[in-house]
Amino acid sequence: MNKIEHIGIAVGSLADAIPVYEALLNTTCYKTEEVASEKVATAFFQVGPNKIELLESTDPEGVIAKYIAKKGEGLHHIAFEVNDILAEMERLRAAGFVLLNEQPKQGADNKLVCFVHPKGTHGVLVELCQERP
Numbered sequence: 587m588n589k590i591e592h593i594g595i596a597v598g599s600l601a602d603a604i605p606v607y608e609a610l611l612n613t614t615c616y617k618t619e620e621v622a623s624e625k626v627a628t629a630f631f632q633v634g635p636n637k638i639e640l641l642e643s644t645d646p647e648g649v650i651a652k653y654i655a656k657k658g659e660g661l662h663h664i665a666f667e668v669n670d671i672l673a674e675m676e677r678l679r680a681a682g683f684v685l686l687n688e689q690p691k692q693g694a695d696n697k698l699v700c701f702v703h704p705k706g707t708h709g710v711l712v713e714l715c716q717e718r719p
Contacts, residue, residue, distance in 0.1 A: 591667040591715045592637035596650050597659050600629050600642040621694050626650050628694045665713035671698050
């Protein structure tokens with residue numbers, strides 16, 4: 587793993603959260619995007635070398651909606667940049683981690699992504715991210 591790629595934060599409303607994070611981080615949201623396969627709308631902020639991703643559910647039955655109903659708004663996941671997502675997935679499987687995806691899938695911000703089950707990471711949902719060519 588190369589670095590923390592971004593920190594994902596579950597929010598009830600991007601319209602409400604974007605101005606709060608723009609004020610907090612003293613920067614503007616540089617990108618919004620819907621990821622239909624994940625039933626989320628996202629908003630990204632760049633803060634120095636770091637990124638923050640806000641996630642709003644686009645479906646009341648979506649993962650983010652269920653997360654907020656159970657735990658409330660807040661930290662959802664930490665994403666790590668990797669050079670070769672397939673190799674990293676195989677390494678983690680061999681080390682005993684449970685992956686939530688059999689194959690990488692298209693994520694936001696032009697990334698291939700895979701999630702590691704939080705039961706194996708002391709309650710933290712971990713996302714692997716590889717830049718698409």
